[in-house]
Amino acid sequence: MSSQCSDNYTGKAPAVWPAKVNQIPKEVFGDEALFEEELKKIFYGDCWHVVGHFAEIPNAGDFKTFDLGRVPLLISRGKDNQVRVFFNSCTHRGNQLEVATSGNRKEFECPYHRWLFSLEGALTACPGSKEFAPDFKQENFGLMEVKSAQFMGIIFVTMGKNTPPLTEWLGEIVPPTLSTLLGGDGRLKLLGYQKVRYDSNWKGYNDNDGYHAPMLHTAFRLLNWQGGTTGFQRMTKNGHVVFEAELKAIQNNGFVNDPSLVEFKGSDPAKGSRIVQFFPATVMVKHLDIINLRFAMARSHDVTEVHYAYFAHEDDDEAMIQHRIRQSSNLLGPCGMISMEDAAIFQRIHIGNQTPGFAEFQKGVTSLSEIPMDVKQNDETGNLPRWEHYRKVMGFKREGEK
Amino acid sequence: MSSSSLLSSQSAISHKDKVAALAPDNFTWHGYSALETQWRVERLLSRYVACIDDDALEHWPEFFVAEGCRYEIITRENVERGMPLALVFCNSQGMLVDRIVSLREANIYPQRWYRHIVSNVLIQAVAEDHLEVHSHYVVLQTRRNGQTSIFSAGKYKDRIVFQNGELKFAEKRVVGDTHSIDTLLVSPI
Missing domain, CATH: 2.102.10.10 (Rieske [2Fe-2S] iron-sulphur domain)
Incomplete structure (x- = not known):
């Protein structure tokens, strides 16, 4: 049976959110006036x-x-x-x-x-x-x-008067994964940029979850990358998410004509994939031998510009640099064979959410009233602490909350 | 900090290097006159873009030599800063095939039509075994809503060889002035 919408649709984000923590009002993606508030409270506020x-x-x-x-x-x-x-x-x-x-x-x-x-x-x-x-x-x-x-060389800024010190804001679970992602010490060498403009709200851009990867990205399945068993997803209360996942060496299943592209030459094959998502909008990824920092700019309520910067490590030899250039120029990002679908999804998330009702989180939800802090690698609930932090920073109330 | 061998080997382009040499008015290449060669090169380029625009992408790898080909889409911004990162970079025939298999079998994206316009085809240098050819391109993109916009403008820098009676790309370097990609780049340029 289909569901029904009872209230008049206004496109304005409601001041009160549902009591159920897995429901996000869809209007937060398309409300132009809300973007002005986000600039003040988040981008110019007490946040790095x-x-x-x-x-x-x-x-x-x-x-x-x-x-x-x-x-x-x-x-x-x-x-x-x-x-x-x-x-x-x-x-x-x-x-x-x-x-x-x-x-x-x-x-x-x-x-x-x-x-x-x-x-x-x-x-x-x-x-x-x-x-x-x-x-x-x-x-x-x-x-x-x-x-x-x-x-480790990542430059953070804040315009807020009461922003906590950076170490406190990063918390305890971010630095270990982040430092490995940055080659252990952040001594990186810039290889270049891929710059892209998404017709999407910044929150849609940064709402990618652990559930989608093996579902959306067919190449993950074709390459037999289905998460493995040693990975995890961890979150901080102020909205950061950290992933580590296993990438098994691919068995040549006939899908890839030139498997040298997806070889893994790095030192930690047990954890071939690491992701750090900072609140509000920055994503950093190490996937195979790709080191990719995505500098995002919220341009308006419906445009997000992202500069995908790719790096080698200062200690790399010429062969490793060439290998990184080859992987970086083909796999991730807006032209990447294994995850370009994300770009199409950002736009569809933005268009589809200009409708009444809620974005409904399901995978991994065990309680409708508690924000989950212990989730599995392929749950989508890892995004709920970020939404909760967003709600509080923006001053939205929950139903029943004083 | 000093820049690496990687970056210094592709240092920024100086102004005096910006005017490329041009092939002489008269030459003979594999038995073809300069005029015939120009015509064959232009026909190769026209067939190449028709292959992409008509969605016959399974034939796209055939425009390249079987051994040691190189295909690259790179932004002019990266090139002028001496940075090697590309948007697409293939240096084997297998990688060309993988790109097409991926967009047919694995990738999800909204259908869009490309329309290439190629002009200003200049043979810059003639060698026994290859030609250096530069040309300009514009790719128009028509989205599902029927609206057409300019998706990418830039330059082809090609190394063309004569193989079994046919012209093939040994190297095709697509240098895009456009460095802000509209959402995603799926098909070759």
Whole structure:
């Protein structure tokens, strides 16, 4: 029998969520006004956001730009080798300072009135300053720095006033998997980017679960990757999810003409797949010998842009680098043979959720009132702590809650 | 920190290298005049894009040499920064076949039509055993809602050889100006 919708559909996210913890109001994906609230409470709030990795800017003068919500950032490596994150805005009249996505500079010059900033953010020249306002002091007009912290080279920023320290925010279960994912020490070498624009809300993009992988991705089945027995899925109360899964060496079942592509040359074959999903929107993956950090930007309620950055390790020999390039250029991401379906799903999740009712989580649900913290590798319940954290940060009440 | 051998071997392109050499007006290649060679190259390119646009992808690997072929779709952004990562990278005939088997058998994606427009075909260099050919491409994409948009614009950089009376790609490097992919890239370009 089909189910019925009783209330008028408005497309607006309800202020009160159902008492059942496995029901997410679908309107949260398509509500344009809600996105403005998310910018304030999450992206500009008391939360750490991943904006890059040191290996993207390895040399003094290297920089990259990034957007946190609508806030433009400039990430620069100074002559002192320190990485700093600035607002990408001239301290004079607010002109966007750097327009390139990345590059190398001796200094940053605003073309409007030729104000000049050092790589470390100091204002070093400002033509005509003798006629500036009486209280003008050049040393007060350095670039505005954003609070940042790093873990094995991953650059985190926050604009919140009450954000907990990064180590506390990461918690205990994230660092072990994350450090292995980063080659043990984060000494990475950038191989390049695949950049993609998804017609999807950022929450749909980051709602991939442990249940879908062997179901959606036919290639996982064809390659006999069905999870194994030594894997796990763990979550933190503030919305991070960590996966480790076994990838058995493939038996050539005739599906693959050139099996060298899916060879595993790394050192930990028992756990060929590791994933860290940070709240709110960053995913990092090590799959076979691919090291892939996905820098996500929530552009609007219906567009999410993701820069898939791929890395080698600094200690790799030339053969290993070539192997990583080959795997990285073919398997994951928006052009990858084993998981490109995700891209199609992000769009369909977004379209399909512009309908009444709830996104219903089922696989692994054992209680309708308790947020599960102990789940299996292929459960979808691992996403519920993240949804609960989201609900609390956004201030949505539950039915029956005061 | 110093850059690696990997990156320095493909360092950023300097301005003086940007104007590529051009083949002379008159040459002979495997018995063909310059004009005949130009025509054969253009026919190869037209047949190649027709194969993709007409969804005859099972025949796509046949446009490449059987041994030691190389096919790559890479963004101009990565190339200009000296970064080797590609969107698609195949260096064996088996990998070409695997791409097609994967999109037919394994991958799930919304049906889209490609329409390639290829122009500005220039034979840049003529050697005994191969031609270097550059051309421009645009791929128009029509989604299921009937709307057509530009999916990718860029340049083909091809190494073409003469094998058993036919022209084949020994190497096809698709360098895309477009580096923001619209959702996903399934079919070859």
